[in-house]
Amino acid sequence: MIVYFLLIVSLFVTFTGVLLASFLPVRLKAAIGLLTVLVNAIISSLPAVRAIGGNSTAMVMSGSFIFGDIPLRIDALSGWFILIINFTSITGAWYGTGYLKAYSERRSRLSMHWISYILVHFSMTAVCVIQNGLAFLVAWEIMTFSSFLLVIFEHHQKETLRAGINFLIQSHIGVLLLSLGFIYTSTRTGSFSFDSIRQLTEGMLPTASLGLYLCFFAGFAFKAGFVPFHSWLPYAHPAAPAHISGLMSGVIIKTGIYGILRMILLIKTDYTSLGYIILSVSVLTGIYGVMLAIVQHNIKKMLAYHSIENIGIIGIGIGLGLLGIGINSRVLVICGFAGALMHVLNHSLFKSMLFYSVGSVYQATHNLNIEKSGGLIKKMPHTAMLFLVAALAICGFPPFNGFISEIFIYLGMFRGLSTSNSGLAVPMIVSIFGFTFIGGLSMMCFSKAFGIVFLGKPRQSYAHEPVEAANSMLAPKYLVMIMIVVIGLLPVLVIPLLSESVMLFIRAGFSLSGQVFQGNQALSSVLPVHLLTMIGICSAGFILLVTLVFLVRRTITRNNPVSIGPTWGCGYTGNSEKMQYTASSFVRSYRKLAEPMFSIHQTKSPVEGLFPEKVQHETHVSDKMEEKFISLPLEKIRSVFDRFSFLQNGNTQTYVLYGVLFITFIMLIPFIIDIFRYIMSF
Amino acid sequence: MIAFVLIFLVSLFFTGFINRTKSIVSGRKGPGILQPVRDILRLMKKGSVYSETSSVIFRIAPLIYFSSIVMAVLVVPFGSDSGLISFDGDFVFFAYILALGKFFMIIAALDTGSSFEGMGASREALFSMLAEPVFFVLIGSFSLLTGCTSFHNIFISLNFSSYISYATGAMATFVLIMLAMTENSRLPVDDPKTHLELTMIHEVMILDNSGFDLGLILYSTGLKFAMYGALISNFFIDSFPFYISIPVFLAVQFSFAVVAGLIESFMARFRMSHNAQFIFALASVSLMIFIGVLLMTGKLI
Numbered sequence: 001m002i003v004y005f006l007l008i009v010s011l012f013v014t015f016t017g018v019l020l021a022s023f024l025p026v027r028l029k030a031a032i033g034l035l036t037v038l039v040n041a042i043i044s045s046l047p048a049v050r051a052i053g054g055n056s057t058a059m060v061m062s063g064s065f066i067f068g069d070i071p072l073r074i075d076a077l078s079g080w081f082i083l084i085i086n087f088t089s090i091t092g093a094w095y096g097t098g099y100l101k102a103y104s105e106r107r108s109r110l111s112m113h114w115i116s117y118i119l120v121h122f123s124m125t126a127v128c129v130i131q132n133g134l135a136f137l138v139a140w141e142i143m144t145f146s147s148f149l150l151v152i153f154e155h156h157q158k159e160t161l162r163a164g165i166n167f168l169i170q171s172h173i174g175v176l177l178l179s180l181g182f183i184y185t186s187t188r189t190g191s192f193s194f195d196s197i198r199q200l201t202e203g204m205l206p207t208a209s210l211g212l213y214l215c216f217f218a219g220f221a222f223k224a225g226f227v228p229f230h231s232w233l234p235y236a237h238p239a240a241p242a243h244i245s246g247l248m249s250g251v252i253i254k255t256g257i258y259g260i261l262r263m264i265l266l267i268k269t270d271y272t273s274l275g276y277i278i279l280s281v282s283v284l285t286g287i288y289g290v291m292l293a294i295v296q297h298n299i300k301k302m303l304a305y306h307s308i309e310n311i312g313i314i315g316i317g318i319g320l321g322l323l324g325i326g327i328n329s330r331v332l333v334i335c336g337f338a339g340a341l342m343h344v345l346n347h348s349l350f351k352s353m354l355f356y357s358v359g360s361v362y363q364a365t366h367n368l369n370i371e372k373s374g375g376l377i378k379k380m381p382h383t384a385m386l387f388l389v390a391a392l393a394i395c396g397f398p399p400f401n402g403f404i405s406e407i408f409i410y411l412g413m414f415r416g417l418s419t420s421n422s423g424l425a426v427p428m429i430v431s432i433f434g435f436t437f438i439g440g441l442s443m444m445c446f447s448k449a450f451g452i453v454f455l456g457k458p459r460q461s462y463a464h465e466p467v468e469a470a471n472s473m474l475a476p477k478y479l480v481m482i483m484i485v486v487i488g489l490l491p492v493l494v495i496p497l498l499s500e501s502v503m504l505f506i507r508a509g510f511s512l513s514g515q516v517f518q519g520n521q522a523l524s525s526v527l528p529v530h531l532l533t534m535i536g537i538c539s540a541g542f543i544l545l546v547t548l549v550f551l552v553r554r555t556i557t558r559n560n561p562v563s564i565g566p567t568w569g570c571g572y573t574g575n576s577e578k579m580q581y582t583a584s585s586f587v588r589s590y591r592k593l594a595e596p597m598f599s600i601h602q603t604k605s606p607v608e609g610l611f612p613e614k615v616q617h618e619t620h621v622s623d624k625m626e627e628k629f630i631s632l633p634l635e636k637i638r639s640v641f642d643r644f645s646f647l648q649n650g651n652t653q654t655y656v657l658y659g660v661l662f663i664t665f666i667m668l669i670p671f672i673i674d675i676f677r678y679i680m681s682f
Numbered sequence: 683m684i685a686f687v688l689i690f691l692v693s694l695f696f697t698g699f700i701n702r703t704k705s706i707v708s709g710r711k712g713p714g715i716l717q718p719v720r721d722i723l724r725l726m727k728k729g730s731v732y733s734e735t736s737s738v739i740f741r742i743a744p745l746i747y748f749s750s751i752v753m754a755v756l757v758v759p760f761g762s763d764s765g766l767i768s769f770d771g772d773f774v775f776f777a778y779i780l781a782l783g784k785f786f787m788i789i790a791a792l793d794t795g796s797s798f799e800g801m802g803a804s805r806e807a808l809f810s811m812l813a814e815p816v817f818f819v820l821i822g823s824f825s826l827l828t829g830c831t832s833f834h835n836i837f838i839s840l841n842f843s844s845y846i847s848y849a850t851g852a853m854a855t856f857v858l859i860m861l862a863m864t865e866n867s868r869l870p871v872d873d874p875k876t877h878l879e880l881t882m883i884h885e886v887m888i889l890d891n892s893g894f895d896l897g898l899i900l901y902s903t904g905l906k907f908a909m910y911g912a913l914i915s916n917f918f919i920d921s922f923p924f925y926i927s928i929p930v931f932l933a934v935q936f937s938f939a940v941v942a943g944l945i946e947s948f949m950a951r952f953r954m955s956h957n958a959q960f961i962f963a964l965a966s967v968s969l970m971i972f973i974g975v976l977l978m979t980g981k982l983i
Contacts, residue, residue, distance in 0.1 A: 375735075406774070410771055414821075418831065425826055436819075437814070440814040440815070455789060456792055538767055562731075564732055565733065570879055581801060581803070586792075589955075
């Protein structure tokens with residue numbers, strides 16, 4: 001009963017929040033948005049926490065005759081995602097209250113924004129709870145549409161609107177694929193409920209269910225951003241306000257991951273082939289995402305490509321876990337799925353923090369171009385420090401949380417190598433190669449991003465001197481930072497929360513191999529607790545060591561003279577900020593190496609004469625996959641449809657004629673059928 | 683623990699041995715073995731000059747760089763005696779903590795706003811990115827061979843039995859030596875003795891460091907060399923008792939220093955654009971090791 005109560009309260013709160021957000025004065029809108037998200041988050045966290053502890057909550061809502069019964073269920077997997085969604089939604093709304101102060105004269109826009117924010121949070125939670133295909137699609141659609149409204153906050157800019165519509169259309173291709181999958185199962189079973197998918201696929205040929213799974217996978221991959229379905233991300237993220245980019249990259253795309261994981265639990269299929277497919281797509285996604293991230297000039301676009309890379313890392317974990325189910329290796333299942341789920345949490349933390357920090361930089365300098373920034377660490381020390389922590393975490397460096405998920409995935413791959421299964425060795429070494437490559441590239445990328453944006457001297461003169469972000473924008477970031485550090489230092493406390501979710505996948509594997517699973521057997525013995533403690537100790541030890549060396553340095557150099565001078569310029573003292581290395585020059589040798597993989601547009605004016613005029617050199621790297629898979633087919637489709645453009649001649653009479661012809665055709669259908677039958681009867 | 687002490691001892695002499703080898707080969711008497719240590723101690727007592735452009739990052743980077751190498755040293759085992767830190771997947775920790783140190787050196791170089799140091803930072807980032815897979819594929823091969831996933835277990839269960847295994851062992855030693863040369867920015871990838879900023883990698887990144895910080899960075903080089911030497915010597919130590927293994931360890935370190943000195947005497951630095959190819963070649967050698975291991979374990983087909 002308590003569940004019904006929670007559901008009703010949550011609906012009521014959402015409804016009131018939406019109403020209040022539209023009618024209250026501007027200064028209260030943000031507060032009501034934050035408050036509604038907070039209350040909803042608390043309500044949904046209660047059953048989610050229970051579910052993570054192993055007590056799943058379930059109830060059935062009686063839908064209309066269209067939906068059938070709508071089962072709602074929060075199991076460990078849903079619970080994990082709900083908690084992640086809640087955390088990032090709260091920090092996003094909190095940061096948003098500070099961020100949107102600059103827009104306080106735009107009344108209607110702010111109403112729309114906060115209404116959409118409340119709805120997107122509510123619908124994301126709903127997506128994780130609903131176990132009925134049709135109702136799931138409705139929630140999915142509300143989520144997509146309200147995130148579209150959030151993205152186009154600055155809709156007076158043409159670019160923003162274009163990016164938003166691009167996102168909307170691509171999301172709907174995904175919805176189309178999902179609908180196909182759900183409609184197929186409902187025609188075969190007569191029900192939209194998720195259980196019917198399970199029952200249907202249990203009786204199917206593995207290849208047929210693999211096809212069904214891949215249909216769902218492609219649909220969810222559009223949301224998650226797997227290559228080649230990723231091309232909306234690099235447009236939508238830069239267009240959206242900073243906290244929305246953080247929310248999108250942190251959790252909205254993760255609903256795609258949730259869908260992929262949920263379908264693994266529902267669809268019985270050939271897990272080994274599926275594992276290979278997802279693993280190869282993910283390695284490709286990871287490498288492709290980070291390769292393009294390095295050469296971006298717009299810092300938000302760079303972060304968007306990094307989201308693609310991190311989705312790849314999560315996918316590698318999922319692929320490993322699936323292979324583990326397929327070959328019946330418990331270690332692989334645990335390392336793979338625990339790594340993937342952990343990385344979902346980690347990425348939501350550091351990526352949202354990166355976007356929030358970049359948002360503060362944008363508000364201080366009105367500039368997102370990496371080439372034109374620099375030296376911000378002196379003006380904005382807090383933002384710089386927070387960005388650095390998040391950058392280190394996203395590269396997977398030890399004292400922070402990224403390392404925890406990456407070491408799980410590494411362990412999975414190395415354990416996969418050393419299992420007795422001989423077919424696994426080569427795919428594993430390829431994945432290891434790809435994964436280390438991703439790690440190295442992201443280190444290069446973030447050393448560039450942090451080094452160029454925050455260090456050195458400013459590369460342009462600012463109209464207003466940049467100042468540190470307001471406290472309301474710093475506080476949520478510090479909250480995220482605390483999470484990042486705590487997970488990094490005390491993984492022992494966090495990883496056990498995953499045991500129930502991982503257990504779901506282990507059970508899925510067991511039911512496949514026909515073995516009977518006995519209770520909680522030996523999960524704790526396989527979950528590498530020793531490893532986690534050691535990682536925590538090592539990370540803490542590292543911090544201690546740095547402090548120790550610092551103290552030693554201070555003691556030894558206490559009486560030594562310290563002087564400040566100009567940067568050593570090799571005898572040349574005209575130290576100008578123009579002489580600094582830029583982002584483009586930093587990645588030039590890399591770009592030259594990777595040139596065959598990109599399509600690069602260069603404009604260059606040569607240096608001529610004894611007293612050269614101003615010269616310029618511009619490079620833009622465009623997304624080859626997007627050109628091949630999105631732009632080219634669109635071009636073809638457009639050229640086909642152009643042949644029919646004579647129909648659209650702008651003449652009202654002709655349009656009336658089309659209407660008449662159409663209605664006549666509809667009315668003639670029974671007659672045509674009769675004729676057809678008559679002919680067939682001979 | 684014993685590994686840590688030995689690596690620390692060796693690190694004091696390592697650079698001295700390299701320098702002595704080079705001077706003997708070029709017909710000079712050369713400075714004493716302990717000259718590098720004396721230089722470092724002298725630097726540590728000196729005052730420092732900081733660039734007005736630089737920020738706190740520049741001041742903490744050498745500390746983090748040094749500490750990262752010390753942490754990595756703690757992971758390295760010594761024969762049957764495991765390192766102070768030893769857990770499943772400790773080599774991931776080893777590689778990532780080293781990368782963390784490098785990350786800080788790179789951003790510290792960018793912090794000075796000098797174009798030379800930016801150049802060095804760019805190269806360091808690129809080459810260390812390329813070198814990362816080499817190490818992991820190498821460890822992957824041995825993990826496949828032994829079925830273990832930590833340094834200690836890999837090295838104690840490694841035993842050479844067939845011709846292929848000798849071949850892979852030799853190749854692995856080659857890869858590790860070259861990796862050490864790359865990671866330490868020595869020939870053939872980088873020349874520490876060059877006097878033109880445009881052609882340097884590591885040296886150009888630390889142009890602005892002085893005093894204690896510079897001493898720390900210079901000492902780190904020796905420590906890093908000794909660390910890779912210890913990894914190589916683990917191939918040979920097996921699980922002998924200490925009175926055999928310690929001399930073997932020292933001998934391996936000594937020959938590693940001599941080899942490094944000989945390489946530096948007889949090779950020229952590669953053109954900067956060829957370095958990437960060289961590291962790719964290393965990656966393919968480590969893939970060959972992997973194939974060799976597949977052959978040995980009969981998993982190729």
